[in-house]
Amino acid sequence: MDLLYLKAFVLGVVEGFTEFLPISSTGHLIIAGQLIGFNGEKAKVFDIVIQLAAILAVCWEYRARLRAALAGLATEAGQQRFVANLALAFTPAAVLGAALHGAIKQHLFQPIPVAAAFIAGGLLILWAERREHRITIESVDDMRWRDALKVGFAQTLALVPGTSRAGATIIGGLFFGMSRRAATEFSFFLAIPTMFGAVAFDVYQNRAILQGDDLGMFAVGFIASFASAFLAVRGLLRYISRHDFSAFAWYRIAFGLVVLVTAYTGLVDWSPA
Numbered sequence: 275m276d277l278l279y280l281k282a283f284v285l286g287v288v289e290g291f292t293e294f295l296p297i298s299s300t301g302h303l304i305i306a307g308q309l310i311g312f313n314g315e316k317a318k319v320f321d322i323v324i325q326l327a328a329i330l331a332v333c334w335e336y337r338a339r340l341r342a343a344l345a346g347l348a349t350e351a352g353q354q355r356f357v358a359n360l361a362l363a364f365t366p367a368a369v370l371g372a373a374l375h376g377a378i379k380q381h382l383f384q385p386i387p388v389a390a391a392f393i394a395g396g397l398l399i400l401w402a403e404r405r406e407h408r409i410t411i412e413s414v415d416d417m418r419w420r421d422a423l424k425v426g427f428a429q430t431l432a433l434v435p436g437t438s439r440a441g442a443t444i445i446g447g448l449f450f451g452m453s454r455r456a457a458t459e460f461s462f463f464l465a466i467p468t469m470f471g472a473v474a475f476d477v478y479q480n481r482a483i484l485q486g487d488d489l490g491m492f493a494v495g496f497i498a499s500f501a502s503a504f505l506a507v508r509g510l511l512r513y514i515s516r517h518d519f520s521a522f523a524w525y526r527i528a529f530g531l532v533v534l535v536t537a538y539t540g541l542v543d544w545s546p547a
Contacts (some may be wrong), residue, residue, distance in 0.1 A: 281312045282491045284323050286294040286498025293499075294462060295439030296399060296522045297529075301388040303371055304435060305533060308385055308544065316483055318383070320495060322476040323405045328503035329469040329498040332462050335507050340466075341418045352415060359422035363443075363460075364467045366426045371472070383435055385533055391436025392530030399523035410451035414460050417452075424450050424457040425460060429468070436530075439465065444519070454514045462507065 288306050292299040303321045307313045333340060346353030393438075411417055428446025432439035440461050447457025536542040 281310050283498045286495035287502045289324045290328050290499040290502025293503055294326050294440050296438050296444055298436050298438035301436035302433030304388050305385050320479045320528040322473050324495040324499040325469050326473045327361050327499035331500045331503035332390050342386045359417050363422040363426035363464050367429045388436035388531035389530040392526045395437050395441050395490055396523040399445055399519050402448050403518045403520050411456050412453050413456050
């Protein structure tokens with residue numbers, strides 16, 4: 275049991291630190307779970323629940339902004355536009371995710387496809403950072419409904435494990451003329467309905483395999499994820515004030531290559547569990 279709790283703690287930290295960086299938390303969880311022998315259907319539910327903890331960390335960090343949005347929803351045009359933009363951006367991934375959920379989990383939640391997505395995503399980030407970046411949207415409040423919908427369609431790419439939800443929305447935002455801070459913060463806000471929806475959907479579908487004995491394991495992972503996500507969100511905002519996203523691209527490419535090389539040479543057995 276102690277070993278199980280240790281695994282839960284490790285995966286919680288991995289989730290928290292990677293959820294909001296453009297490096298794919300799901301991809302890291304799949305690979306880390308394979309390495310430490312924490313996989314199977316219950317592990318997939320555990321992964322989605324600790325993602326909820328990371329989202330709650332964002333809710334806490336931006337609690338004043340979220341309270342203002344709720345308080346002004348009935349009377350303030352700016353808050354109404356903000357909430358409507360989130361709803362629009364959330365819709366494409368919600369519709370496609372519900373339609374393709376089973377096929378994606380069956381065929382793509384495996385280390386080798388994840389590694390390929392890591393590399394492809396890294397190359398896309400490098401391309402985005404090397405092209406001319408003309409900013410037309412300086413802050414989240416400057417976004418129009420068309421901007422939000424375009425970011426929402428970019429988020430659908432993250433249905434492929436290893437692509438990164440944060441990466442798809444942030445880099446998509448850069449392509450659509452958003453500043454780095456605006457793209458990053460909108461990615462944080464968009465994570466809230468997206469991940470709440472994913473958690474509710476997955477927990478409902480897998481409710482039969484959840485047991486009371488799992489509560490301690492889930493609690494350890496939940497707390498570890500919340501704390502590390504809180505630190506990661508603040509750290510990322512400080513980082514992008516002085517740097518671009520190229521370092522994350524090179525990390526993705528190197529990480530993906532390590533998985534592919536170890537699979538090809540047989541150093542690690544990455545076959546599905």
